[in-house]
Amino acid sequence: MKLAVYPGSFDPLTNGHVDIIERGTRLFDKIVVAILVNVEKSPLFSMQERVEIVREVFKGHPNVEVDTFEGLLVDYVAARKADVIVRGLRALSDFEAEFQMALMNRRLSPHIETVFMMPAEQYTYISSRLIKEVFALGGRVSGLVPDTVETRLREKLAAQPAR
Numbered sequence: 335m336k337l338a339v340y341p342g343s344f345d346p347l348t349n350g351h352v353d354i355i356e357r358g359t360r361l362f363d364k365i366v367v368a369i370l371v372n373v374e375k376s377p378l379f380s381m382q383e384r385v386e387i388v389r390e391v392f393k394g395h396p397n398v399e400v401d402t403f404e405g406l407l408v409d410y411v412a413a414r415k416a417d418v419i420v421r422g423l424r425a426l427s428d429f430e431a432e433f434q435m436a437l438m439n440r441r442l443s444p445h446i447e448t449v450f451m452m453p454a455e456q457y458t459y460i461s462s463r464l465i466k467e468v469f470a471l472g473g474r475v476s477g478l479v480p481d482t483v484e485t486r487l488r489e490k491l492a493a494q495p496a497r
């Protein structure tokens with residue numbers, strides 16, 4: 335069975351991530367969406383919420399699993415007995431950091447391959463950071479994130495004390 339790990343912060347999951355996961359399931363038998371623990375000191379969505387979101391969006395897709403990891407990504411990939419890391423590449427601006435990470439991971443574990451996938455072009459400008467910023471300032475993010483993310487963003491905004 336060809337297992338691939340798709341790591342990230344997913345704070346929150348966007349339709350760009352969803353697109354990459356769907357594409358990945360056509361190439362691999364199973365994709366593990368691996369959410370990094372403690373990636374930011376103050377993420378908007380808790381780890382439990384981020385896990386719930388992926389579970390909800392990929393409910394009924396047995397070839398998509400969600401998990402969390404700490405420490406080195408290559409150690410997690412080895413522990414899962416996988417040898418492929420999937421990363422999305424949106425634009426040239428992603429390339430430098432991704433190239434560095436892929437080569438560092440290769441140096442750490444030469445048998446683990448990083449596979450880059452391009453999302454559908456309508457998602458190439460989306461990032462979790464921009465989604466959070468636009469939403470917090472009152473902009474519309476529908477069509478850019480799964481419905482459950484939009485609902486949860488709205489709930490978070492409503493729960494904030496008025497300034």
Ligand code: PNS
Pocket residue numbers: 341342343344370373405406407408434435436438439
């Ligand atoms: O969604 P992100 O924030 O771009 O994901 C980055 C992630 C989680 C893939 C990266 O930070 C990572 O792999 N962190 C785990 C620690 C690690 O292995 N660092 C060395 C990578 S070369």
